Amino acid sequence: EDQVTQSPEALRLQEGESSSLNCSYTVSGLRGLFWYRQDPGKGPEFLFTLYSAGEEKEKERLKATLTKKESFLHITAPKPEDSATYLCAVQAADYKLSFGAGTTVTVRA
Amino acid sequence: EAQVTQNPRYLITVTGKKLTVTCSQNMNHEYMSWYRQDPGLGLRQIYYSMNVEVTDKGDVPEGYKVSRKEKRNFPLILESPSPNQTSLYFCASSFQGGDGNTIYFGEGSWLTVV
Numbered sequence: 641e642d643q644v645t646q647s648p649e650a651l652r653l654q655e656g657e658s659s660s661l662n663c664s665y666t667v668s669g670l671r672g673l674f675w676y677r678q679d680p681g682k683g684p685e686f687l688f689t690l691y692s693a694g695e696e697k698e699k700e701r702l703k704a705t706l707t708k709k710e711s712f713l714h715i716t717a718p719k720p721e722d723s724a725t726y727l728c729a730v731q732a733a734d735y736k737l738s739f740g741a742g743t744t745v746t747v748r749a
Numbered sequence: 750e751a752q753v754t755q756n757p758r759y760l761i762t763v764t765g766k767k768l769t770v771t772c773s774q775n776m777n778h779e780y781m782s783w784y785r786q787d788p789g790l791g792l793r794q795i796y797y798s799m800n801v802e803v804t805d806k807g808d809v810p811e812g813y814k815v816s817r818k819e820k821r822n823f824p825l826i827l828e829s830p831s832p833n834q835t836s837l838y839f840c841a842s843s844f845q846g847g848d849g850n851t852i853y854f855g856e857g858s859w860l861t862v863v
Contacts, residue, residue, distance in 0.1 A: 646791075674852065683753075683839055683854035684792070727792065735780065735799060735845065736807065737852070741791035 642667045646728050646740035653747045656717050661726055661743045664710040669733030673711050675704050676727040678742070684727055687713075718747045751776050755840050755855035762830055762862055770825045770858050772840035778853075779845045781823040782807065783815065785836040786857075792839065798823055799845065830862040 647662045665673065672691050676684035688697040690706040697704045701722060703714040713726055723746050729739040753774045762768055774781065782797035784807075794807030798817040812834055814826040823842075827834060837859055843852040 644791075676854075681857070683841075683856050686851050686853070689851070729792070735797070737782065737794055737797075738808075739784075739792035739794075741789060 642730060642732050642736065642738040644728055644730055644738050644740035646726075646743050648743060649741070650744045651746070653715075653718055653745065655719055655747055655749050658714070658716045658718070660715070661713040661728075661745070662710060663713070663728030663740055665728075665730045665738075666709075667730045667732050667738070671731040671733060671735070673706055674729045674731070674737075675702075675711070675713055676729070678725045678727055687726075715745070718745070720747045720749050723747045751853060753840055753842055753853050753855040755838070755858045757858060758856065759859045760861070762860070764831055764862055765829050768827050768830060768860075770827075770838060770840075770860070772823045772825065772855060773821050774823075774840075774842040774853070775821065776842060776844075776853065777820065778842035779820070781817065781840065781842045783813070783823070783825045784839045784841065785809065785834075786839060787836050795825065795838075827860075830860075832862050834860065835862050836860060 644665045672689045675687040678684045688704040693708045725742040725744045727742045756771045779800045783795040784792040786792045793809045796815040798804045840855040
């Protein structure tokens with residue numbers, strides 16, 4: 641069974657304090673690993689797709705990396721507007737999508 | 750504008766009263782799916798569809814039905830809702846295969862069963 645585990649569950653940061661979120665996974669035939677941002681009461685918003693180990697993607701203060709067993713979402717010099725829940729998901733060879741429980745990030749000014 | 754539209758957004762219903770949550774996408778996506786989101790459990794897939802007339806169970810299909818008669822629509826049916834189906838529901842769609850496999854989510858439907 642495909643599994644996705646995110647850590648930590650919650651992360652409180654000062655503005656400018658860089659940190660990383662972890663997503664470890666087991667999947668039958670990885671089609672892709674996705675990172676999303678979710679604001680309270682909203683649907684997840686797509687951030688990145690990673691397809692193979694060694695791949696990296698960047699967007700503003702966010703950088704996602706992928707190994708064969710885990711992915712990291714690095715937040716560099718975060719701002720309060722980066723506060724959100726970040727979700728990781730893997731898509732298996734049969735197109736089935738499995739999500740982690742998410743990491744809730746709070747950035748204080 | 751690319752959209753996944755769910756209705757209703759908010760619903761309070763009683764145990765056993767059949768209800769349908771509609772989902773429509775305007776991007777000609779083949780793949781559509783339904784998820785429920787509960788605190789501490791994240792998003793769990795209920796059903797998915799890879800194309801018209803093709804549906805399959807996700808992780809938590811019990812108590813739910815779906816149909817895919819048209820490419821744009823993928824309704825979620827609760828034949829006899831129970832309180833443990835109180836949750837936040839999301840519909841999503843995407844193209845299959847290829848690069849840039851971006852998944853679009855709807856805004857969510859808050860369902861309370863009393």
